[in-house]
Amino acid sequence: MHFQCSQMNILLPVYQHPTLAVLIDDSQSFLDSLAFQLPPQLARKTFCDTNEALLWLRQANRNFTNVNQPIRVSYDEQNLSFERRTVAVEVDQIYRMVTNKYRFLMPSVLVIDYAMPQMDGLAFCQAIQDMPFKKILLTGQADEKIAIEAFNNSLIDRYIKKSEPDALERLETGIARLQKDFFIEQSRTLKDILVRHSYAFLSDPAVGSLIEQLCSRYGFVEYYLFPNPTGILFFDLKGKATLMIVETESGLLSQFEVAQDQNGPIELLTALRELRIVPFFSDSGGMYSESINNDWLSYCLPAQVCRGKQDFYWALFDLPSCYLQSPIYSYADFLREQTSDRTS
Secondary structure: OOOOOOOOOOOOOOEEOOOEEEEEOOOHHHHHHHHHHOOOOOOEEEEOOHHHHHHHHHHHHHHHOOOOOOEEEEOEOOEOOHHHOEEEEOOHHHHHHHHOOOHHHOEEEEEEEOOOOOOOHHHHHHHOOOOOOEEEEEEOHHHHHHHHHHHHOOOOOEEEEOOOOOHHHHHHHHHHHHHHHHHHHHOHHHHHHHOOOOOHHHHOHHHHHHHHHHHHHHOEEEEEEEOOOOEEEEEEOOOOEEEEEEEOHHHHHHHHHHHHHOOOOHHHHHHHHOOOEEEOEOOOOEOOOOOOHHHHHHHEEEOEEEEOOOEEEEEEEEOOHHHOOOOOOOHHHHHHHHHHHHHO
């Protein structure tokens, strides 16, 4: 199966999972209608009381600040000077976010009506400027100039006129785009650290394009950087895990050297030297060992090539259950519980 690795400037977050879209409007009937028209796989929470919405968002922001944060700053115990500061990244904590069943309750995009009697949409946006949420302002025809000024001042991220015939379509597209932007911003510092080491593919637009294609083709709804072997761990709607191993030429040649030292079969050595396979020796710490011997082929898949700033060799493997110590709370489980709560 062929995938085109486009050179379009597609940014890749270090991780991404479904989040809540929060709808805020003083009309309950409008909220009910809007929530009904949005895609069923888009989790949402609605408020018709702005004060209640503010309280909930502030609490939600506190709940998710620094949760599962994989960046740790430490200091030399004998010298607390700035120069002795070190930064440690616990990369395995990134994919372990998937064990947090509350991850889907994180709000990322707010859809806010402008004309509300209790507090207008701009006043509401000003009240949450210190929070990381993305904001879409819904306006009437007469409010467009106000929305443009708010957008130019970075108070909102988008605005949509309710009267536009394609307003719903633009809203769906806008929420999807801003949910990804939310994770790009949340993981920017982490990504800047990681691309300086063994994760250069995170900054390659061609890999970003490939990840989007894989999500679309296979129905992956969340993914996380995976440390060993290096790659991306995907989960579909039902929580099935798929590991995309990403290798460079030097990485595959390192696999070749280890297999050669372990007296690996000539067929394996040839395939590794010619960059034709991607191995996942999951039972031997990631590298070939003599215990694998004639069973080596069951640990390997044909290499597909993503040609970006450099060539990346990749393949998709089912993830052995031993890599995840806790059961996965899937997005399907979450949506089912949300539907049950709304109808009960």
